[in-house]
Amino acid sequence: xxxxxxxxxxxxxxxxxxxxxxxxxxxxxxxxxxxxxxxxxxxxxxxxxxxxxxxxxxxxxxxxxxxxxxxxxxxxxxxxxxxxxxxxxxxxxxxxxxxxxxxxxxxxxxxxxxxxxxxxxxxxxxxxxxxxxxxxxxxxxxxxxxxxxxxxxxxxxxxxxxxxxxxxxxxxxxxxxxx
Amino acid sequence: xxxxxxxxxxxxxxxxxxxxxxxxxxxxxxxxxxxxxxxxxxxxxxxxxxxxxxxxxxxxxxxxxxxxxxxxxxxxxxxxxxxxxxxxxxxxxxxxxxxxxxxxxxxxxxxxxxxxxxxxxxxxxxxxxxxxxxxxxxxxxxxxxxxxxxxxxxxxxxxxxxxxxxxxxxxxxxxxxxxxxxxxxxxxxxxxxxxxxxxxxxxxxxxxxxxxxx
Numbered sequence: 001x002x003x004x005x006x007x008x009x010x011x012x013x014x015x016x017x018x019x020x021x022x023x024x025x026x027x028x029x030x031x032x033x034x035x036x037x038x039x040x041x042x043x044x045x046x047x048x049x050x051x052x053x054x055x056x057x058x059x060x061x062x063x064x065x066x067x068x069x070x071x072x073x074x075x076x077x078x079x080x081x082x083x084x085x086x087x088x089x090x091x092x093x094x095x096x097x098x099x100x101x102x103x104x105x106x107x108x109x110x111x112x113x114x115x116x117x118x119x120x121x122x123x124x125x126x127x128x129x130x131x132x133x134x135x136x137x138x139x140x141x142x143x144x145x146x147x148x149x150x151x152x153x154x155x156x157x158x159x160x161x162x163x164x165x166x167x168x169x170x171x172x173x174x175x176x177x178x179x
Numbered sequence: 180x181x182x183x184x185x186x187x188x189x190x191x192x193x194x195x196x197x198x199x200x201x202x203x204x205x206x207x208x209x210x211x212x213x214x215x216x217x218x219x220x221x222x223x224x225x226x227x228x229x230x231x232x233x234x235x236x237x238x239x240x241x242x243x244x245x246x247x248x249x250x251x252x253x254x255x256x257x258x259x260x261x262x263x264x265x266x267x268x269x270x271x272x273x274x275x276x277x278x279x280x281x282x283x284x285x286x287x288x289x290x291x292x293x294x295x296x297x298x299x300x301x302x303x304x305x306x307x308x309x310x311x312x313x314x315x316x317x318x319x320x321x322x323x324x325x326x327x328x329x330x331x332x333x334x335x336x337x338x339x340x341x342x343x344x345x346x347x348x349x350x351x352x353x354x355x356x357x358x359x360x361x362x363x364x365x366x367x368x369x370x371x372x373x374x375x376x377x378x379x380x381x382x383x384x385x386x387x388x389x390x391x392x393x
Contacts, residue, residue, distance in 0.1 A: 018217065022210055030197045030204050040202065044209055051213045108184050116195045119188060138185045139192070170184065 003069055010058045018055055025070060029077050035135050036081035038124045046084055050077040078140060082150070085128055093129035093153055093161055107170035110177030122172045130165035137162050 001009070001020060009017030029050065033043040053076050061072055085091040111119070123131060132151065136142045137158075142150070144158040151158070197204050 015214070015217075019210065022213065023206075026204070026206060026209070027196050028193075030202065031192065031195060031200065034197075034200070034202060035192070040204075044204065044212075048209060048212045048216070052216050055213075055217045108187060111184065111187050111191075116191050116199055117201045119191060120195075120200045123188075123192075138189050166185070169188075 003066065004063055007058065007061065007063055007069060010055065013055070021054075022051060025073055028070065029073060032074060032077055032139070033081060035120070035123055035139065036078070036132065037084060042084065046077065046080045050080045053080075074140070078136070082132070085132065090128040091132060091151070093133070093151065093157060107173055110173050113177050114173060118176065119173075122169055122176075125172070126165055126168060130161050130168065133158055133161035134165035134169070 001017070006017055006021055006024075010021055026047070029047060030043070033047055034040070037043045037046060050073070054073055061069070063069070082091065123134070126134065133147055136147045136150070137144070144155045144162075147153075147158045148155045
């Protein structure tokens with residue numbers, strides 16, 4: 001079944017198509033979710049909410065080429081994650097200046113020696129504010145302007161959070177690689 | 180702008196499955212939770228179903244009535260027979276008129292005046308007795324030296340037939356045609372009255388009753 005046929009069937013609330021859509025995207029959305037929310041139970045609850053929203057509102061979705069469905073699903077899930085972090089009061093982002101941090105020159109080479117689960121672990125260990133801005137910038141391809149509008153912060157704050165997140169991540173990876 | 184470090188992280192993470200990241204999601208349990216809360220496909224509501232069925236039935240009945248109520252096929256022969264039988268012998272004055280000049284035809288044409296009825300109780304016009312022969316037409320001799328247009332405008336009508344606005348059901352459809360169509364529907368309930376030489380229908384009987392009452 002092509003993506004267009006899948007969408008049309010889901011618009012008719014066809015349960016077989018809904019299950020097919022779930023099987024096709026659950027893994028990618030699961031990985032996305034655990035980058036924002038570290039707890040497994042919370043992540044699964046957010047995933048189920050996101051899929052329910054998708055099935056309810058897929059009638060308003062207009063197909064715009066390959067990958068547009070995945071992008072739409074990802075946006076729903078990211079919004080769910082951000083709302084969850086706000087409810088838990090984890091999304092507090094202080095507006096401070098750039099810190100003095102040493103440049104990590106050989107972080108890229110150290111990254112190659114790490115397993116993917118270790119990279120995820122370091123991302124999850126970042127403070128929620130840093131982690132959220134890093135995820136939105138790196139994985140969702142958002143600009144600082146879009147991040148600022150979404151999180152209701154200034155653009156400079158978004159840049160600062162990203163700089164700190166990047167520096168912390170490189171530091172951890174280099175430490176691990178040296179160990 | 181993303182650097183090489185971030186691109187490398189993105190590529191590694193997007194290709195990874197949950198199991199490779201140390202997670203073992205229970206996909207069936209998660210689907211059961213979603214399936215329990217998802218909107219089910221609803222059948223057509225009963226109220227809508229009844230409305231649609233009633234509309235279809237009404238349309239069918241209307242079509243049935245209209246198809247059977249064809250005035251060309253049903254009403255015309257019966258009406259013609261009834262009116263001819265009721266009128267009896269045709270008077271001599273009803274003979275077809277001889278050919279007339281255009282000036283005479285213009286003089287014979289009666290103008291129709293349309294009056295708005297005055298407020299008050301409505302009064303119905305007396306029905307015209309069709310059996311009574313029409314009065315003899317005045318013979319008008321046009322002078323030879325005058326143009327035809329002047330001659331046509333000269334005679335004043337004695338009494339104009341009055342047509343009230345409240346009697347106009349539809350100005351586009353002639354009144355006789357409407358009456359004939361209604362009579363066609365009623366005539367289907369014809370009462371056969373084997374009188375001396377003529378049969379009567381419901382519409383003829385009702386018309387006679389109204390005339391007798393007036």
